[in-house]
Amino acid sequence: MSSVVTAFGEGVVIARRNLRMIMRVPDLLVNSAVAPAMMTLLFGFVIGGAIDLPGVSYREFLLNGIFVQAVLFGAVNTGTAIASDVRNGIVDRLMSMPISRSAVLVGRTTSDVVNNAVVISVTALLGLVVGWRVRSSFLDALVGFAVLLAFAYALSWLMALVGLAAPVPEVVSSTGFTVAIPLGFLSNAYVPIDSMPTVLGAVAQWNPVSAVVQALRDQFGIVGPAAARPDVWPMQHPVAASLLWVGLILVIAVPLAIRQYRRAVGR
Amino acid sequence: MADAIVAEGLCKKFGAVTALDGLDLRVPRGTVTGLLGPNGAGKSTAVRLLTTLLTPDGGRAEVDGLDVVTRAAEVRRRISLAGQHAAVDENLTGFENLEMLGQLLHLGRRRSRERADELLHDFDLVEAGRRRTKDYSGGMRRRLDLAASLIVAPSVLFLDEPTTGLDTRSRAALWDTIGDLVSGGTTLLLTTQYLEEADRLAHQIVVVDHGRVIARGTPNELKGQVSGERLEVTVDPAADLETARTVLATVGTGPVVVNDAAGVLGVPVDDGVETLLASTRRLREAGVGVLDVALRRPTLDDVFLALTDRPAPAPAPEAAQSPEGVR
Numbered sequence: 001m002s003s004v005v006t007a008f009g010e011g012v013v014i015a016r017r018n019l020r021m022i023m024r025v026p027d028l029l030v031n032s033a034v035a036p037a038m039m040t041l042l043f044g045f046v047i048g049g050a051i052d053l054p055g056v057s058y059r060e061f062l063l064n065g066i067f068v069q070a071v072l073f074g075a076v077n078t079g080t081a082i083a084s085d086v087r088n089g090i091v092d093r094l095m096s097m098p099i100s101r102s103a104v105l106v107g108r109t110t111s112d113v114v115n116n117a118v119v120i121s122v123t124a125l126l127g128l129v130v131g132w133r134v135r136s137s138f139l140d141a142l143v144g145f146a147v148l149l150a151f152a153y154a155l156s157w158l159m160a161l162v163g164l165a166a167p168v169p170e171v172v173s174s175t176g177f178t179v180a181i182p183l184g185f186l187s188n189a190y191v192p193i194d195s196m197p198t199v200l201g202a203v204a205q206w207n208p209v210s211a212v213v214q215a216l217r218d219q220f221g222i223v224g225p226a227a228a229r230p231d232v233w234p235m236q237h238p239v240a241a242s243l244l245w246v247g248l249i250l251v252i253a254v255p256l257a258i259r260q261y262r263r264a265v266g267r
Numbered sequence: 268m269a270d271a272i273v274a275e276g277l278c279k280k281f282g283a284v285t286a287l288d289g290l291d292l293r294v295p296r297g298t299v300t301g302l303l304g305p306n307g308a309g310k311s312t313a314v315r316l317l318t319t320l321l322t323p324d325g326g327r328a329e330v331d332g333l334d335v336v337t338r339a340a341e342v343r344r345r346i347s348l349a350g351q352h353a354a355v356d357e358n359l360t361g362f363e364n365l366e367m368l369g370q371l372l373h374l375g376r377r378r379s380r381e382r383a384d385e386l387l388h389d390f391d392l393v394e395a396g397r398r399r400t401k402d403y404s405g406g407m408r409r410r411l412d413l414a415a416s417l418i419v420a421p422s423v424l425f426l427d428e429p430t431t432g433l434d435t436r437s438r439a440a441l442w443d444t445i446g447d448l449v450s451g452g453t454t455l456l457l458t459t460q461y462l463e464e465a466d467r468l469a470h471q472i473v474v475v476d477h478g479r480v481i482a483r484g485t486p487n488e489l490k491g492q493v494s495g496e497r498l499e500v501t502v503d504p505a506a507d508l509e510t511a512r513t514v515l516a517t518v519g520t521g522p523v524v525v526n527d528a529a530g531v532l533g534v535p536v537d538d539g540v541e542t543l544l545a546s547t548r549r550l551r552e553a554g555v556g557v558l559d560v561a562l563r564r565p566t567l568d569d570v571f572l573a574l575t576d577r578p579a580p581a582p583a584p585e586a587a588q589s590p591e592g593v594r
Contacts, residue, residue: 013370021358024399089352093415096318096348096425098340099371265320 007100014107018081019114028077029115033122036070040123043190044130051191055224063123063132064216065189068209070123071116071152072184076176078112078156079163083172086164086264095265102258109156116152120145136221144219147242151212154249161253164260189213193230205232208245214238269332271296271423271454272317276326279312279478286312288478289326294423294456294471299449301469302458303567305575309478310458311351314427317456318348331422347416348425354412357401361392361411364400369418386414390444406437413444423454430464442467462567472567474574481574489570495520497563498536498543501529503556508532511555518546536562 022029043066044059051058085091085104094104124132134141159176166172184190186200187209193201204210214229215238234241272294279287287309294300302310315321317328319339328335330342355364362383369379387396390410395403400411409429416424429445430438438461445468449455459465465472466486474482474489482489498519502511508525511532515523519534519542526532536542539562550557565573 010371013367017356017359017363017367020363021356024358089350089354090356092315092320092350092352093348093354093368094371095320096343096346097368097371098343103371 003100007102007106010099010103011106011110014103015111015114018108018111022111022115028081029118032070032074032077032115033119035073036066036119036123037126039069040066040126040130053192056222057131059131060133060222061217062190063127063130064220064222065184065187065213066127067120067123067148067216068151068187068189068212069180069184070119071148071155072180072209073177074112074116074119074152075155075159076173076180077115077159078108079159079166079172079176080169082108082160082163083166083169086261087169091265095262101262105157105160105257105261108160109153112156113149113153116149116156120148120152132220134220135223136219140219140221143239144216147212147215147219147239150246151208151242154246154253157253157257158249161257161260164257164264183207183209187213188229192228193235194228201230205230205235208242208249210235211238211241211245215242269296270294272300272328272330272456274313274317274326274328277313277316277323277328278325279309279316279321280324285478287316287323290475290478291480292328292473294454296454297452298470299455299457299468300471300473301465302456302473302475303460303462303465303571304458304475305460308475310475311427312478313475314348314425314456314458318346318425319343320348345422346425347419347421347423349409349412349416349427349429351427351431355400355403355408355415358399360397360399361387361403361407362396364411365415365418368415372419374418382418386417390414404437405433406440409433409437409441410444413441413448417448421453423456424448426455426457428458428460431460438464462571466567474571476575482570486567489567490565492570492573495535495537496539497533497565498539498546499531499533499559499561499563500546500550500557501531501559502550503558504530506530506555510553511550514549514553514555515546518542518549530558533563 040063043062048058048062053061082105091104100106162175163169163172166175187204187207189209193204193210196204211234214235217227218238229235270293272292274290274292277287277290278285290309290313292300292313302313304310312321316323317330317335319335319342322336331345333342333345335342356367359367365383365386366379369382370376374382387393390413392407392410392414395407400408403411413426413429426445430441433441442464445455449468457465457468470485472484472486472489473480482492484492498515500511500515502508508527508530512523512525515532515534518536520537521535524533543560543562547557547560
């Protein structure tokens, strides 16, 4: 137990360093906040005019999906940041010191929670401007944001794994976006699932992104026919399904990432 | 006295490439050993194995009597590594880099800050300490990197090519710093491509090529392995080099090497002083004006050439690094 506490303490030191870096080189954070804003403009105003959802504004429907797309894109940064730490030799020094083997990963994924919180806040403010609303209680909304942050945290570990497995940092972002874009679009984030062909619809129903998006729509209290969903378990119980996905991703990605981290250093 | 580092038959492969092929090494406590070899000889791999960053495919190694594989965590408490890449965080200041590492070593926040200030002072970085390290010169980065490896005094210090890529002045300054450090009794394993660096800093030199040790000894012992001395004669620019060459060929024990541009002739000789006197006399008789005559002991460059049948690697280009303090 004490070793877990130690690892966490060391992770916090690394996380503080990462946060300092965000303040000094804010480009990455700005980019991860700009991406959801672009998607909001593109879908909310350019494409969304042709999408008609009865009983709700498309932009309100869309924004709950944009939140999840934002953390999907943001997670790619986790991967590239880890990959460049490994490459520039800092990790060599840390690995030769008597500190926890997982401190760098714990630190990175922890600082990315802060990163994600900022991106989500910016997206929420933007959302309020274009028509996104919280119609539920404060507590319900809080649960919604907590589910979103938990999902983002799991994605950070997943992308850390990708970042460590990649031969060079440049590969991480291309691989990351190759995964993040279809995962975002093959879900209920942009359009209702029942508008999709059967096969794609089935994929979307079981896509973890759909579960989280649906959880957000429920927690933020979207109303009318837009609240309807397919009759499958993850869509009927989106919060539970989201948390199960988070648990599953963490159980797989955390040990693999720690193992891959040691290998990456030994390269 | 126990050895601080012991390696026996260390092997490491990366795919089809054999980086280490049975390396044996002993570093007595409190001494400096220079691991000397060209690029790709396996020096860095040896350091990475000894600092627990890699695990060997064969053989074994101990640091401070602790096996680097089975007791890696304990080994890491006793060592420090300053790597090839000057691993400092570019977006942090020098002070913040040291402070962060101090906290990771559990010195506590206040002690980490005190220690950072002490080290900045010791390594002549007080003024630069509050600037981001991306604005540092190559020499300043290396000094900070070295300081970072001394936050907690290590029992064994590893420096992997500490001066590669530095200009001559920064290199000399760093040698002074390292020299002071080891005079305090720190055990040091240093890898280098520079013969001069090993000659200057190390008590013992281990020459590595193709993942194996090809020679070891003190700098003087190694120089002794290249038999005899060389006579070097600088002749008058007006003199006939061909005449001079013919004369020297009669006194030398090997081929005469002529440097036309410099007007210098070199030849291996047996009994140094006698030959020196004889050759100057004969050169004068032959009408060759002599500006300078010297007997030279072989340098480590000659040793390297003799051991590997290859010239010693040329020093890395220095133009890329800006001189100390200019930036």
